[in-house]
Structure formats: structure tokens, C-alpha cells
Amino acid sequence: MGPLVAAVTAWLRRVRRRLTGRDLALVGAGLTFYAGIAVVPGLLVASWAAGLLVGEPRMVSFAGSLGRALPDSLGAPGVARRLVDTGAHLHWVQALVAAFPASLYGEGLRRSFLSLEDAGTERLVGWRGRVRVLPLIAVAPPLLLAVLGITPLLARLLRGNAAAPTALGVFVALVVDWLVLSVPVTWAYRVVGRGVGSWVAALAAGLVAASFVSGFLQGFVLFLALPIDLEAPFGGLPVVGAIVAVGLWLWVLHLVVLVGYAMALEFRAEDWREVRGKRTAHQPGTGVS
DSSP: OOHHHHHHHHHHHHHHHHTTTTTTTHHHHHHHHHHHHHHHHHHHHHHHHHHHHHHHHHHHHHHHHHHHOOOGGGHHHHHHHHHHHHHHHHHHHHHHHEEEEEEEHHHHHHHHTTTSSSOOTTTTTHHHHHHHHHHHHHHHHHHHHHHHHHHHHHHHHHSSHHHHHHHHHHHHHHHHHHHHHHHHHIIIIIIISSSOOOOOHHHHHHHHHHHHHHHHHHHHHHHHSOOOOGGGTTTTOHHOOOOOOOOHHHHHHHHHHHHHHHHHTTHHHHHHHHHHHHHHHSSSSSSOO
16 A cells, blocks of 8 residues: 555544544534525625626626526526526625625534534634634635636537537536635635644645535536426425425535535644655655665
8 A cells, every 4th residue: 555545544534533423414404504594695795796896797698608507407597597697786785684694604614513523612603603704705706706707618518419518518617616616615624613723634625525516516417407307206396396406415515515624624734744755755866765
């Protein structure tokens, strides 16, 4: 076993020990509850601020291309278009009001992260999480624009039946979403959470977690394109089926985020310095064999 494989294996074993005995599914469900409150207001605020940067007409254009890039199932194109368009036309007072429920996501993150730590709870945990997530709301507009900026390309690539353009579109969306999501996930691990001691640990775990979240997001888009009758288990009520489907997918995404936080907690920089040292020692010309 090489030093890199040994370091990764030891890291994952520590993560497994940390998660053993913790009800990760329940913690993820609690975090999903907070996200259910915060996600729409957060996207509205981000769309409003992005509109200030590029103008409302550009945001309306992005809303249209986003809708064209999504499958027609569950009314996803119409919902996406309306969400971005509504956010772009918000009054600043409405945006300020929406920022309050959006900050609840920080409370959910803080509480769920604390449940994975060994030090226990703290005072004012909710307000600590809300305040620490505010910088993410501030940087959300350029991150949102990075995602919306590729939607015209995705709309062209994904609307055809050709395999190569579709694969290219999925790859572009996967990479862009991964890079964009790495920013808030890393910030959440290092700042919103309490137990991660370095930016290196937060970034390493954030990149891993964001890659899986991005992959699951592409999986959700594929799921929307499948001919599945989500209304059947709920008496033919499409709204209920759509809400349950989105909630289930959010829950899965938050399980990934929580496992990533455990990875950040168990990151040991000395393990990777040892790997680098062993690799250097075995390079030609070092005098070590």
C-alpha cells in the first residue's frame, strides 16, 4: 500500500469512527427542514443582488435559458424561470425581509455540525450560525451568476438528442457547479462550524463534498427527465409529489455535506506532509532509495 492510499484509508477510518453511533439520517432531516425554509428566500436575495450587478434584462434572459436547460417534468422550467425572474424584480425592502429566513440555513448548519463534534452544544447556537452565514449571502450573487452564465450553452447542448453534446453539457454543468459549490461548503465547514481548525482541512473536505453534491445535482436533473409518475403515491396530487421529491433530494445532499464535515474534523495535515516527504525521499536524485 502506497503512502497516499494509506493516508486516505486512515482518514476515512477516522471519519467512520466519528459517525458511528450518530443518527446521521435524523441530523440530515433536521438540516433539510432549515433548508426548506431558507432555500427560496436565499435564491431570491441572490437573484436580486445579481440583478443589481448585471441588470434586470440580463437576469430575465438567464431565467429563460435556465428554463430551457431543465427537463419539463414537475414544471421545473417554469418554477426556475419564475424564481430567478421574481428575485431580479424584488424591491430592496423585500430582499432585506427575505434575508432573515435565508439566514436560518446558517442556524441549521451550526446545529447539525455541533451534533457531529465531541464538545457538545453552546449558547446562542442559532444566532451564531445565522451571523456566520451572512457573508455567504453576500457572495452568493457572483456565484449564482457563474452558474447562470453557462445556462445558454447548456440550453443548446442539452436540448438535442445527440449523445456527445449532451455528455459535454453534463460535464460542463458538473465542473462549474463543483467549483461554485466548493466556496460555500468550505466556508460553512471553517466558519459556520466550530470544530474545524484550519482552512486546509475545510478546503480539502469542501472540495470532496462539493464534487459529490454537484454529481447528485446532475442526478436530480436526470431524475426529472425520467418518465416516473411521482403523483401516484399521493393520490394524483402533483404538488405533493414534487415537494416530496425535492425534499428527498435535499436530504441526500445534506447527508453528503455532513459526511464532508466529519472529514474536515478528522483531517490531519501531518499525514499529508508525511506522504509528501516520502514521495520526495523516493524521487531520483535525492540519494534515498
